[in-house]
Amino acid sequence: MTEFATNATAPRYPIGDLARQTGTKVQTIRYYESIGLLPEPARTAGNQRIYGQDQLDRLGFIKHARDFGFPLDAIRELLEMTDKPAASCVEADEIVSRHLGEVRRRIGRLQALEGELARMLESCSHGTVADCRIIGVLSDHEKCCSTSHEPVETMPYRSPD
Amino acid sequence: MTEFATNATAPRYPIGDLARQTGTKVQTIRYYESIGLLPEPARTAGNQRIYGQDQLDRLGFIKHARDFGFPLDAIRELLEMTDKPAASCVEADEIVSRHLGEVRRRIGRLQALEGELARMLESCSHGTVADCRIIGVLSDHEKCCSTSHEPVETMPYRSPD
DNA sequence: CCTTGAACCTACAGTCGCTGTAGCTCCCAT
DNA sequence: ATGGGAGCTACAGCGACTGTAGGTTCAAGG
Structure with missing residues (x-):
């Protein structure tokens, strides 16, 4: 057996x-x-x-x-x-630091984005598309309050599991 | 003409x-x-x-x-x-709201992650892999301080342009 | 007019980390 | 013996591009 x-x-x-x-x-x-x-x-x-x-x-x-x-x-x-458990764990440290930096950068970018989206929503007067500030901001760069305008990374809508 | x-x-x-x-x-x-x-x-x-x-x-x-x-x-x-500029812009509003919600959810998840990664780094005593807390936390679920443990969405390292 | 080289064309493979599908085979309990 | 759940391989698809190969077109300079 x-x-x-x-x-x-x-x-x-x-x-x-x-x-x-x-x-x-x-x-x-x-x-x-x-x-x-x-x-x-x-x-x-x-x-x-x-x-x-x-x-x-x-x-x-x-x-x-x-x-x-x-x-x-x-x-x-x-x-x-x-x-190799006897080796120094400096590399592990570096990997985690790099990851943490990436996470923080993403948080920063997302927070800037959050502010802009919130402002966009506030400025919407719930009328027609023609005078909608949301569409306006997206159509015209000048109407937009963002200073930097770095693109945010791809943001998949995840299926809610 | x-x-x-x-x-x-x-x-x-x-x-x-x-x-x-x-x-x-x-x-x-x-x-x-x-x-x-x-x-x-x-x-x-x-x-x-x-x-x-x-x-x-x-x-x-x-x-x-x-x-x-x-x-x-x-x-x-x-x-x-x-x-169709004469239509109501309610839908635009909804799209932006949905997006904003998604952004806020991501910020929340990333901030939780940030805390855990920072704690991980602090706890590392810079010795060998064998007694590294970083590796330890990753190896053993019990050593980890997270309460929820929802997976964070995929996080590509973008090429620095 | 001819040449050069940048800009353009199509078509397709690769990125990341899986997820889903089709169409099988295998294993275990009844 | 049989039924069904679990396993197998191989491949396509997701999102939003990016990169490559191998060709064509265009505008400027000689």
Whole structure:
């Protein structure tokens, strides 16, 4: 009943269990494997993926870092660091600092945007399109109060889950 | 009288001029045309696009709205409104309100994230990876101070232009 | 008139991080 | 033995572009 290679008590998870335990989607796990973020796992005789504890931990790390908004490239670097625990963690520090800077820059840009949008809404007199200040501001650069006008990054409307 | 052709003094811009005057890239203009956001312009004998003032205005509107972070679908709706100036501008109001709500939600999420990242950095003792709190927090859900843990939306590192 | 080189053309692949679909096969419980 | 849920591969699609390859057109200078 027990196989000789691995430990008899080692947990063996199919992909769905991994997904459930980490809150990741099955397709996402396969995607991570396809881009080399997760190593190829063992397979059953029927070609289905079987994971152990280390893979579960690794995926948990990835998921957690994604929840913090780190891009996959940064996560890749962070994962490499966990493989050499004796090294200095300066690089990790740098990655987080860079990310924090990016977050702060985004907050700043979004706050400027928030002010402009709020002003736009206030100035709308709820009449017709012809004399709508909202349309006016968008049509004519001069009518607009913004000083800088750096474009805001793409802003996807996320489906409310 | 001057119904032969449009107007002798009507400006005729090639795509590059349009790009320069609006701050849009040439490819982006062609992309907007391909998705039906800009109508197909007239062409020269040599098949090159030629635009008039109305197209320039329309693209300016699009560019401006994009700088405000509106997604193209919203811009499409706003453009439809400018075509019927007698209609009520309630819809425009709604689009802007929706966008503002989205912006505020993003600011909130990013500020929560900012706090967590800052705490992460503070707790790093600049030693080795093995005892790094940054790596620790990412590895172990329990070590983490966040209450909610909603994932933050994708955050591309934009190339610094 | 001819050449040069910038600007233009089409068509398509790549970006990021997934998500969804189609059309299979596999595994486990009844 | 069977039913259905879980798994498999491969590929298309999202948003909003950006970049590339390989060709054509245009305006200015010699």
